[in-house]
Amino acid sequence: MSPSRKVVVTQRFFDDQALAYLRDRDCVVEIASLPPGKADGDLDHDALVALLAGAAGWIVGHARVTRALLEALPDLQIVSRRGVGYERVDLEAARDLGRVVAIAAGGNDASVADHVIGLMLAVARRFRESQQRMLEGDWSILMGSDLCEKTVGVVGLGRIGKSVVKRLSGFDCNVLVHTTRPDPDYARATGVDYVDLPDLLRRSDYVTLHAPLTPQTRFLIDATAIETMKPGAILINTARGGLVEDAHLLQALRAGRLAGAGLDVYVSESDPSYKPVSQALLALPNVVGAPHSGASSREGLDRTNMVAARSVVAVLDGGDPPPECVVADGRPGR
Structure with missing residues (x-):
């Protein structure tokens, strides 16, 4: 050899x-x-x-x-x-x-796409909160929300984004897509609507991110974007830490601006100064977190x-x- x-x-x-x-x-x-x-x-x-x-x-x-x-x-x-x-x-x-x-x-397209749907359901149906209450002896029912027939905004339409769209069809969702490379044939075949980012944020019950991290997309979801989002929406980030300004997300969740978040990636993965922000996010009852394990x-x-x-x-x-x-x-x- x-x-x-x-x-x-x-x-x-x-x-x-x-x-x-x-x-x-x-x-x-x-x-x-x-x-x-x-x-x-x-x-x-x-x-x-x-x-x-x-x-x-x-x-x-x-x-x-x-x-x-x-x-x-x-x-x-x-x-x-x-x-x-x-x-x-x-x-x-x-x-x-x-x-x-x-x-x-x-x-890993299928693995991450499954992970996304799992996070959507876990946050919307308040699995974490319900189990914690049960462990504390409180078996009262927390009211969650459906994914079925909701409007889902998909930011980025690469292989994983398309895999998520495919899975959402089983939930009869209305899918909005923001991408730099819209494909009319794909839209006709799947029924998705291409929209700009502000429109997607205003209309979506769920927003899921599937864009690469570049200088142009860093902190794509910041305080301004979160303020544009539909009140009570759910944010999912399984793409890259840095697409979301986690400190701004933390503020919005604490203020009740959003219903919750499903997170698999964090700014602190590349910037240790954000570690307290990540810990504070993970401590919130309406955040379901994973350690960058979507593909695992x-x-x-x-x-x-x-x-x-x-x-x-x-x-x-x-x-x-x-x-x-x-x-x-x-x-x-x-």
């Missing part, structure tokens, strides 16, 4: 099938042993360099892939994310240095593991990952 086919995995829950796929294709696989309670995003530059020395492929979770890190790893040919976000990867540096960056496109079903992780592994093998074999997986390719002639 050639050392040029060394692959390091810094993600937990890497399944046997994906591991076998890599090894059957002459890859030497090393799965990083991370400290308890830590993810690869918690590792500093020096720790990552030590783990990745000599690696040609890296299957990564949430670690920051900086220019300095790539420069310190001259053997590294491909960074393959077991996920679909790539805001923590310096794509320009990857191109400059001749590297490939791939995402696991299509692997057994089936979803198995799918994304395999997509990430296939991209690694494709590059090490001198070929190309599926086009939808490639977000940067700095190899000559590509």
Whole structure:
């Protein structure tokens, strides 16, 4: 086996099938042993360099892939994310240095979409509040609200957004969509209406976010946007921490402006100064929170593991990952 086919995995829950796929294709696989309670995003530059020395492929979770890190790893040919976000990867540096960056496109769409519907139902039907009261001996009934036949605003219409729209059809929802790339054929086929963001916020009983985090979308939902929302609406964010100004959301929930929120991502994931805000949100009875686990079903992780592994093998074999997986390719002639 050639050392040029060394692959390091810094993600937990890497399944046997994906591991076998890599090894059957002459890859030497090393799965990083991370400290308890830590993810690869918690590792500093020096720790990552030590783990990745000599690696040609890296299957990564949430670690920051900086220019300095790539420069310190001259053997590294491909960074393959077991996920679909790539805001923590310096794509320009990857191109400059001749590297490939791939995402696991299509692997977790169903898992995250299921998670979204689950959060909508949990918040609207007040599952958390009801169970807590029962534990305290109060079995009185709290009145919730339906998802059926409500108006749902979907912000962003990528693969996950479309998967959510598909599921909402079973609830007979009226779906409004805000996207930078409206597709008239899709609207005719599904019955969604394309609207601008203020209109979507004013009309929606539920707002669910599925946009990437960019300088243009950072704090897309701030105090002004929340003030535009329909009173008593429910906000769902499973996309990226930073799309919502969590401090403003906290104020709105405390003031009773919104009925509740379902959160899987938080500003504090990238900005530790927001940690008290995240803790305060999670303490509210009308917030249902999860630790960025929307894609973390057994089936979803198995799918994304395999997509990430296939991209690694494709590059090490001198070929190309599926086009939808490639977000940067700095190899000559590509």
